[in-house]
Amino acid sequence: MPRLALYALIVCVLSVAAAVVSFVQGSWLGVVWVLLASLSSNMCWYYVKRARDARRGPVAS
Numbered sequence: 199m200p201r202l203a204l205y206a207l208i209v210c211v212l213s214v215a216a217a218v219v220s221f222v223q224g225s226w227l228g229v230v231w232v233l234l235a236s237l238s239s240n241m242c243w244y245y246v247k248r249a250r251d252a253r254r255g256p257v258a259s
Contacts, residue, residue: 203245210238 213235220228
């Protein structure tokens with residue numbers, strides 16, 4: 199797994215945990231954490247797919 203994908207995955211897990219804690223405490227700030235989790239999740243998938251495509255090599259047309 200590429201390093202940037204791993205960092206994005208860590209941010210995603212931590213932001214989900216922060217969202218849960220925020221909602222349990224009754225704070226609406228958890229919405230921001232959910233948005234950050236979705237952004238970091240998309241970044242993680244992007245970097246994983248980018249590394250996979252780089253390993254496959256150029257596509258012949």
